[in-house]
Amino acid sequence: MQAKWLQATTENAETTPVLYMETIKVPHLSALSFFAAGKEQFAQQRFYWQNREKTFTLVGLGHAYTMTFEGEQGRFDHVEKQWQQLTATMHKEGITHVQPMLFGGFTFDPSNTIQSEWASFPDAFFALATYQIIEQNDCCFLSMHVVSSAPLDDAVWQTMRHERDALVEAARRGELYTKPVAMSYFEPHKIDYLASIDRVTALIQQKQAQKVVIARPLALTFANHIKAEQALSQIVEEQPSSYLFGLEHEELFFFGASPERLVKVDAHKAYSSCVAGSIRRGETVEQDEQLGASLLADTKNLEEHQYVVDMIAQTFEQSCYNVTFPNKPQLLKIRDIQHLFTPVEGDLKDDATILSLVKYLHPTPALGGVPREAAMAIIRENEPMNRGLYAAPIGWMDAEGNGEFAVAIRSAAIVGQDAYLYAGGGIVGDSTAQSEYEETLVKFRPMLRALGGNIHE
Numbered sequence: 001m002q003a004k005w006l007q008a009t010t011e012n013a014e015t016t017p018v019l020y021m022e023t024i025k026v027p028h029l030s031a032l033s034f035f036a037a038g039k040e041q042f043a044q045q046r047f048y049w050q051n052r053e054k055t056f057t058l059v060g061l062g063h064a065y066t067m068t069f070e071g072e073q074g075r076f077d078h079v080e081k082q083w084q085q086l087t088a089t090m091h092k093e094g095i096t097h098v099q100p101m102l103f104g105g106f107t108f109d110p111s112n113t114i115q116s117e118w119a120s121f122p123d124a125f126f127a128l129a130t131y132q133i134i135e136q137n138d139c140c141f142l143s144m145h146v147v148s149s150a151p152l153d154d155a156v157w158q159t160m161r162h163e164r165d166a167l168v169e170a171a172r173r174g175e176l177y178t179k180p181v182a183m184s185y186f187e188p189h190k191i192d193y194l195a196s197i198d199r200v201t202a203l204i205q206q207k208q209a210q211k212v213v214i215a216r217p218l219a220l221t222f223a224n225h226i227k228a229e230q231a232l233s234q235i236v237e238e239q240p241s242s243y244l245f246g247l248e249h250e251e252l253f254f255f256g257a258s259p260e261r262l263v264k265v266d267a268h269k270a271y272s273s274c275v276a277g278s279i280r281r282g283e284t285v286e287q288d289e290q291l292g293a294s295l296l297a298d299t300k301n302l303e304e305h306q307y308v309v310d311m312i313a314q315t316f317e318q319s320c321y322n323v324t325f326p327n328k329p330q331l332l333k334i335r336d337i338q339h340l341f342t343p344v345e346g347d348l349k350d351d352a353t354i355l356s357l358v359k360y361l362h363p364t365p366a367l368g369g370v371p372r373e374a375a376m377a378i379i380r381e382n383e384p385m386n387r388g389l390y391a392a393p394i395g396w397m398d399a400e401g402n403g404e405f406a407v408a409i410r411s412a413a414i415v416g417q418d419a420y421l422y423a424g425g426g427i428v429g430d431s432t433a434q435s436e437y438e439e440t441l442v443k444f445r446p447m448l449r450a451l452g453g454n455i456h457e
């Protein structure tokens, strides 16, 4: 008995790390240049995030702590619990109101075992950066994090302060990036994709599901390795009204420009957005308005959209008080495409958290389908790819329960000289393969442009 008790306490002592943090305020710094400044010391350990409104930017270099999880059962709770434990005891120096931020994502479907570029990516992957920069309200805060079970020696801080100052200096020098130029463009499984849309539409007509989102990849090859900062710099320039994200994991760099919020929590208020139903942008203002008006009146797109509103509103009803949402969709216009859009908000109940909302919301019918399990089974049967983080929750949270997750669409994974772009669409009873195919072509455009692969434009 005693031996067991001793073992338990030792384990406990070893697994109770403390989070040390020191924050300073720095004059405005380009978040992208800071990301690039970490390219040598922190290669494969960087992340980048900017919200749609461009009012909040977060960049992380290095891993002070990582959390990973394999499998479906318990992955959201595991990350939640670990983060709570890690932030239970914090030692803050310098500016103390700044929070440590955990950044990462949960893969779309842990049951997918297809070998792919995502082979070594865990089903949950989150990192607390060694060096974290936050830009908000015209202020720029630079934090250092160390997670240690032993008391921290001041010499550690001294060394890190030097490294931090060198990173800031390197970031101030900046750099210009050229657009990558793709050598080849390949649509794997194109014929399979077209056939799968016909099959899935038939299954929906037979009432095996009401809606299923089917996606496909597009592959680009380059003459040289694409640098993460080079790819990111393109979307920073080109996508002013989307969430921008980038996450390195080993050899893989996943990045994108998504219009779609999964959930945001700010001071116990929760926000989600239903984004589903699509049409291209017009070439003139009149044509653009006409296309928008026809989208707002199109029964197939309204059906796609309504499933998402019903499900998100229902989930919010369980986790929030005072749930509100407009009774008709509006238009959400981004560079290449316009969508039907309905915002949903509410006041978080005491037992709900941002991660519990991510757990219940993912995948919404904008990415999975209705009913959820039937749709997931149809996706597994009919989509010959592994989505990895595509269409999955990606985002951040702080130690006070605030945070934001986007749905990682309009995204691509870069591995060395190859890039895999992903796009899909909501299939309902009256979908047609050709128009769904064309919708994916429009959805590929942001990443194709960023990667210099817009061979068809």
Ligand SMILES: C=C(O[C@H]1C=CC=C(C(=O)O)[C@@H]1O)C(=O)O
Residues within 6 Å of the ligand: 213, 215, 260, 275, 276, 277, 278, 304, 339, 365, 366, 367, 391, 409, 410, 422, 423, 424, 425, 426, 443
């Ligand atoms: C699955 C994607 O988009 C979703 C989000 C907005 C509109 C959609 C649609 O109209 O089909 C999709 O549900 C994608 O861009 O890959």
Ligand SMILES: [Mg+2]
Residues within 6 Å of the ligand: 276, 277, 278, 304, 425, 426, 439
């Ligand atoms: Mg659609």
